[in-house]
Amino acid sequence: MFIVAVLKNSGQKNFEAFWNKQEAATFWSNIISSRRKLEGDAVREVVLYESETSSIEHGIKEARQNRLQPIKTHKMNENVPFYEKIKRTGPGCVTPETIMEAERQIKAEGARFVEVTKETVQSFQKKVEALASAKEVHPHHKVVMDEICYNLKAQGGGYSYTLITFVAGHLEKYLKRAQDEDMVSERGVNILRAYVTTFEFILNNRITGTGGDLGRTLIKKLDEVIKGVNADIDVAAVRAAAKPKPKPKPQPKPEVKPEVKPEVKPTPEVAPTVEKPIEEEMPAAPVQPKPEPGVISQESLAELFEQKKAEPEPENAGKANEVNEKTFDWSEKYSVGIPELDEDHRYLFHLMKHFYLTSERDGGLYEVDIIFSILKAFARVHFGREEAAMAIAGYDKTVEHVKQHEKLMVELEEMRDYYVMLTDEEAGKKVSNMFVKWLSGHIQEEDSGYQNSMQAKSEKISSFLQEMDMPKAWIGEEE
Structure with missing residues (x-):
């Protein structure tokens, strides 16, 4: 992995x-080209590191403790604007017109990307049409x-075309x-x-970054085609x-007139009237919703990733x-x-x-x-922490447990693909139910087996896990 350290003028470092x-x-x-500020504090130095670790938390920790050799370093006071260099160099060396022409060509290269x-x-489109005409896939x-x-995947991010x-x-x-x-x-x-x-729409409309509402709508429409809707x-x-929907115009407030009390006159006596019973109206029959057009069966959706015939739902669906x-x-x-480890499990439930x-x-x-x-x-990070804890505890079924972790990672990827293939409105609930069985079943059936072994060395294990803790991004709520 690659780690960028940003040192600010206040002395604080971001990784x-x-x-x-x-x-x-x-x-x-x-960071360098915009000379931007991070949280109101100007950047003083930027350092790039490379780490061989498979843990983001561990890699950042190595960089923070100066255990990694910098690949390159850039001090922001070295980032002198072109026109300042012209003044220092003197007349006859570089002219402002030369610099402006260079900048124009650089911008033109960025536009040429599109x-x-x-x-x-x-x-790519020509290959698709050739494939459609020939009805076969040439290797x-x-x-x-x-x-x-x-x-396309490699170049998009380099020019801010994240989508x-x-x-x-x-x-x-x-x-x-997909099969042929x-x-x-x-x-x-x-x-x-x-x-x-989708590619053409992004390029024609110059949609950079994630594209906001336009990008989300475009991806949703692509998703509908993938699912067969x-x-x-x-x-x-x-x-x-x-x-964006136009905001409704504010209605003018009605003019409030001062209340005038009418003159009270004595009312003549009126014979009491007999109220007629009100006839209740029968409620209208509820209108049955029409089926959503274009939705196809789950069996035909499964053709996306199958080889010959529809696969059954996963066992935990x-x-x-x-x-x-x-x-x-x-x-x-x-x-x-x-x-x-309980906190790790709680975070996994939180993400689900x-x-x-x-x-x-x-x-x-x-x-x-x-x-x-x-x-x-x-x-993946949690399984690594748990496996290290089992090793410290000397748990005799660690090898079998590690194999279970590998199986769970495969199942997690399969659940993602299964969600893509579903089109009905209950897709999210079905996969969410699979998630719960995926995690709770493993905790109660597999993780419960190492409890006695870990209790004997709980202090040592907790100390190790605290040292190798992984910061958690809690979505939509405080920790």
Whole structure:
């Protein structure tokens, strides 16, 4: 991994860790080129490190304790503006016009990225149409499509086109998982064309970063094609859905007139009237909702990643109505007797809860994937901490337990793919129910086995886990 240390004028250091070198380079360049301030404090120095560790927390700790050799260092006072250099160099060496021309060419290169990428997307589109016409996948064409996809993923982030990188990453997964017969089917071709439309929309509209509401709407429409809800992406609908709704004009307040008390006159006596009974109206019959158009069966959706026939639901897939927000609340029945491991388990339940909440409010694939990424990363970290604790305790079933952890990581990836394939409204609840059984079953059936072994060395284990703690990003609430 790559770690960027940012030293501020106040002496405080910030550390950012990146698994991808390109992401680290982009962050480094943004800090230096913009000369920006972090939390109101100017940056004084930026240092880049590389660590061989598989833990973000451990890598940052190595950098903080100066146990890593810097790859490169940049002091911000060395970042002298061009015009200051001209003044120091003297007349006849560099002119302001030369610098302005250089800056213009640099900006032109950035703009050229869009045009070059459009050409790349067009070449991918040609391969898709050739595949659709031939009704077969030529091995060479698939290799070229993989290379194009890889290049799009690598280059997007470097020019702040984050969505290009995100979409290309998903396309890369699809190309690896889909079988040849899936790709040449009508639905497979529709999916590939939808990816092309998504790339074109991003480039034509110059959508940088994540794109805000427009980016989220676009990804949601792509998600609908992948799930089979729609056959293509309606570009006009994307623009319309992302437009902010006009605020209603404030209604003028009615003029309040002073109350005039009418003159009270004596009323003549009136014979009492007999009230007629009010006839109650019969309530109208409820209107039955129409089925959502375009939704296809789960069996046909499963064709995305299957080889020959639909795979059955995973064994731990339960009924959707078995789960709700309270399902993810921490309970002492999950305690393993080591507070640090209990806290890890509580955080995993917390992430699953927010997957459930995001899917319930119809969050897009982009938001769901962020939670999946955090969940997978922390699950790997937690399993490593737990395995180290078992080694300290001398637990005699550590090898078998490690194998269970590897199986859980595979199942976690399968749950993500299973969610992508589901189209019905209960998809989030179904996968959330699988999550609960995935974690609670492991804690109560497997983790409970090491409790007695760890209790004998609980102080030593807790001390180790506190030293190797992993900061947790609690979503939407305080720790």
